[in-house]
Amino acid sequence: MTPFQFTITAKDGAARRGYVDSAHGRVHTPAFMPVGTAATVKAMTPDALISTGADIILGNTYHLMLRPGAETIAELGGLHRFMGWDRPILTDSGGYQVMSLSKLRKMSENGVSFQSHIDGSAHELTPERSVQIQHMLDATITMCFDECTPYPVEQNTAAESMRLSMRWAERSKSAYRFREGYGLFGIVQGSVFPELRAESCRCLTDIGFDGYAVGGLAVGEGREEMFKTLDATVPHLPEKRPRYLMGVGKPEDIVGAVLRGIDMFDCVLPTRSGRNAQAFTRFGAVNLKNARHKNDSRPLDDQCGCYACRRFSRAYLNHLAKSGEILGAVLLTWHNLHYYQQLMEGLRNAVEAQTLNAYIENVYTAWNSGDMPSV
Amino acid sequence: MTPFQFTITAKDGAARRGYVDSAHGRVHTPAFMPVGTAATVKAMTPDALISTGADIILGNTYHLMLRPGAETIAELGGLHRFMGWDRPILTDSGGYQVMSLSKLRKMSENGVSFQSHIDGSAHELTPERSVQIQHMLDATITMCFDECTPYPVEQNTAAESMRLSMRWAERSKSAYRFREGYGLFGIVQGSVFPELRAESCRCLTDIGFDGYAVGGLAVGEGREEMFKTLDATVPHLPEKRPRYLMGVGKPEDIVGAVLRGIDMFDCVLPTRSGRNAQAFTRFGAVNLKNARHKNDSRPLDDQCGCYACRRFSRAYLNHLAKSGEILGAVLLTWHNLHYYQQLMEGLRNAVEAQTLNAYIENVYTAWNSGDMPSV
Numbered sequence: 001m002t003p004f005q006f007t008i009t010a011k012d013g014a015a016r017r018g019y020v021d022s023a024h025g026r027v028h029t030p031a032f033m034p035v036g037t038a039a040t041v042k043a044m045t046p047d048a049l050i051s052t053g054a055d056i057i058l059g060n061t062y063h064l065m066l067r068p069g070a071e072t073i074a075e076l077g078g079l080h081r082f083m084g085w086d087r088p089i090l091t092d093s094g095g096y097q098v099m100s101l102s103k104l105r106k107m108s109e110n111g112v113s114f115q116s117h118i119d120g121s122a123h124e125l126t127p128e129r130s131v132q133i134q135h136m137l138d139a140t141i142t143m144c145f146d147e148c149t150p151y152p153v154e155q156n157t158a159a160e161s162m163r164l165s166m167r168w169a170e171r172s173k174s175a176y177r178f179r180e181g182y183g184l185f186g187i188v189q190g191s192v193f194p195e196l197r198a199e200s201c202r203c204l205t206d207i208g209f210d211g212y213a214v215g216g217l218a219v220g221e222g223r224e225e226m227f228k229t230l231d232a233t234v235p236h237l238p239e240k241r242p243r244y245l246m247g248v249g250k251p252e253d254i255v256g257a258v259l260r261g262i263d264m265f266d267c268v269l270p271t272r273s274g275r276n277a278q279a280f281t282r283f284g285a286v287n288l289k290n291a292r293h294k295n296d297s298r299p300l301d302d303q304c305g306c307y308a309c310r311r312f313s314r315a316y317l318n319h320l321a322k323s324g325e326i327l328g329a330v331l332l333t334w335h336n337l338h339y340y341q342q343l344m345e346g347l348r349n350a351v352e353a354q355t356l357n358a359y360i361e362n363v364y365t366a367w368n369s370g371d372m373p374s375v
Numbered sequence: 376m377t378p379f380q381f382t383i384t385a386k387d388g389a390a391r392r393g394y395v396d397s398a399h400g401r402v403h404t405p406a407f408m409p410v411g412t413a414a415t416v417k418a419m420t421p422d423a424l425i426s427t428g429a430d431i432i433l434g435n436t437y438h439l440m441l442r443p444g445a446e447t448i449a450e451l452g453g454l455h456r457f458m459g460w461d462r463p464i465l466t467d468s469g470g471y472q473v474m475s476l477s478k479l480r481k482m483s484e485n486g487v488s489f490q491s492h493i494d495g496s497a498h499e500l501t502p503e504r505s506v507q508i509q510h511m512l513d514a515t516i517t518m519c520f521d522e523c524t525p526y527p528v529e530q531n532t533a534a535e536s537m538r539l540s541m542r543w544a545e546r547s548k549s550a551y552r553f554r555e556g557y558g559l560f561g562i563v564q565g566s567v568f569p570e571l572r573a574e575s576c577r578c579l580t581d582i583g584f585d586g587y588a589v590g591g592l593a594v595g596e597g598r599e600e601m602f603k604t605l606d607a608t609v610p611h612l613p614e615k616r617p618r619y620l621m622g623v624g625k626p627e628d629i630v631g632a633v634l635r636g637i638d639m640f641d642c643v644l645p646t647r648s649g650r651n652a653q654a655f656t657r658f659g660a661v662n663l664k665n666a667r668h669k670n671d672s673r674p675l676d677d678q679c680g681c682y683a684c685r686r687f688s689r690a691y692l693n694h695l696a697k698s699g700e701i702l703g704a705v706l707l708t709w710h711n712l713h714y715y716q717q718l719m720e721g722l723r724n725a726v727e728a729q730t731l732n733a734y735i736e737n738v739y740t741a742w743n744s745g746d747m748p749s750v
Binding site: 038039040042043044045046067068072075076077082083084275294295297307311312313315316318319320322323325326327329330331 | 413414417418420421443447450452459650669670672682691694695698701702706
């Protein structure tokens with residue numbers, strides 16, 4: 001069995017190119033992980049997903065423990081087999097969703113008890129239970145159970161919340177059952193306070209993890225504050241472990257975070273936007289519902305190799321979006337995920353060639369030029 | 376260019392096996408045409424559709440004239456190019472949908488004026504306009520504009536309605552512009568009255584069409600009445616032209632109609648049911664939302680070669696259906712269309728082998744045995 005291992009193959013400034021080897025295969029970094037909330041990356045078959053170049057996807061502990069249930073997935077051979085995806089899967093710990101989705105939450109030192117947003121049934125998540133669920137799901141990468149500190153927040157409250165997450169990180173590590181080829185990541189908290197972030201990094205590296213996530217960002221603080229916090233956080237993380245910025249983000253966010261040394265990302269944006277007729281392209285965002293596309297026989301992007309761009313016109317995508325057709329959601333999700341993966345590949349190649357700044361400048365120039373004129 | 380031509384290669388009783396050659400390729404008959412209402416067979420990519428074995432699909436004049444508009448599709452190179460489907464397309468005439476969907480209809484000898492159900496805009500459909508629209512769509516097979524006689528109905532009213540459709544059929548024929556490899560079908564009306572059906576058949580064969588559809592059935596009359604009407608209609612249709620039973624149907628309806636000499640079918644049932652977690656299988660209908668599938672690691676049908684059955688478990692399909700995931704609609708639509716095409720292939724092979732009755736008996740035995748016991 002392959003050990004779980006991160007290898008850095010090139011650097012350009014703080015940015016790194018590398019790969020994570022695991023029991024389920026290799027993840028090229030910087031990597032974008034499509035979000036597969038309920039054991040499906042919405043509107044995508046596993047084969048379509050592979051065609052976009054995705055190496056790894058994310059699953060949601062909170063959603064899966066409620067439906068169909070972790071025990072059910074375990075009996076069925078784990079999440080990979082259940083959803084027909086044999087490449088790596090990272091599962092979040094449920095800490096974020098339990099705060100944003102569940103009803104009648106009650107938090108204590110031990111964990112969170114709550115009611116399911118689906119059927120009102122009572123559940124509990126603790127560091128031990130979260131890690132156990134992720135084990136049952138057979139997650140390639142398990143995330144520590146944490147509290148995602150809300151924003152804005154007072155420094156005292158942020159400190160208490162971060163320290164609770166650190167105690168939970170220690171309990172998560174204790175509860176985690178080592179398996180060759182699998183990994184456990186800690187999550188840095190501390191909101192936008194540099195000293196809290198530094199403390200959190202020290203605390204986690206003392207415990208020791210296979211990778212380090214930066215949590216509690218992309219929660220409303222804005223891009224500038226996020227980047228400042230990354231600048232104050234990343235230097236405190238071990239050089240030789242993968243770094244994962246949770247829930248990020250827009251293409252611009254990803255580019256800025258790669259420049260700051262982040263290796264992994266996840267976000268619902270490409271999939272959710274795809275279902276809302278919003279496309280990410282070389283030319284920036286394009287709204288396919290706009291009437292300017294109605295008679296446009298050109299592909300969304302003639303340089304894009306995705307199924308939607310190879311086979312269909314903007315006029316057709318506009319028609320599907322206006323008609324609320326499932327195929328519209330399928331094709332635009334497909335395109336968006338392909339675009340994100342192409343961006344990651346471009347970033348990886350640029351780090352390797354040590355041309356990252358020039359690459360990013362070109363990307364921005366194209367974004368800023370806007371969509372091509374209508375016909 | 377291939378001429379539009381029907382060839383019968385085998386017979387078993389009244390049932391025929393053959394093929395229709397056209398400008399867009401060959402259609403093996405008896406054929407099932409998936410319904411592509413709004414320029415998409417709902418939830419299917421064209422490639423997925425091809426993998427089910429579909430030779431031909433149906434498009435809806437009514438829907439397409441309203442959105443995106445026939446002129447728009449014509450400018451974009453026709454319906455085939457617009458939706459990325461290069462095999463044959465049959466378009467209905469709009470006669471049925473205008474009565475079932477539109478608002479503020481006004482019927483006259485000339486045609487029907489109505490308001491769009493989408494935006495209330497005013498439109499008119501006449502035999503000439505319907506045929507012109509189908510020409511602009513570049514339909515491989517154009518249907519005459521007709522009135523689908525409601526059910527139940529008095530014989531006098533049915534006669535008047537049928538005779539109006541016959542006058543419209545003559546005008547449709549006059550308006551139709553011949554193109555090599557394309558065809559025009561007439562539509563028999565007359566409700567459940569044998570003498571009216573016979574009159575309608577005579578009338579249409581006098582005008583002369585490339586194929587003959589039986590309309591005004593599957594509108595509430597029930598299977599027995601439908602089969603009786605087919606028995607009173609089919610013998611009056613030319614032997615050497617394809618016969619199309621419109622809007623039919625359930626697998627049992629199709630089997631019974633093939634036995635009675637029908638060559639072509641269309642129905643929303645496999646696609647609509649797929650979006651509602653209803654699967655058609657060798658074992659009969661299976662509701663994937665049923666809790667009995669929750670822990671079932673077996674495929675929906677281990678003898679089915681569709682993507683859903685090759686790659687996923689009943690437990691996963693149950694999970695997707697319960698969660699309302701798009702992938703659930705995609706996979707069950709895929710399976711259902713594959714099942715329908717397999718059934719048609721089985722019927723074609725049985726006609727060729729002159730073992731149709733035995734084949735149908737086996738199909739019924741399996742249907743009646745019901746779904747496999749749960750694990």
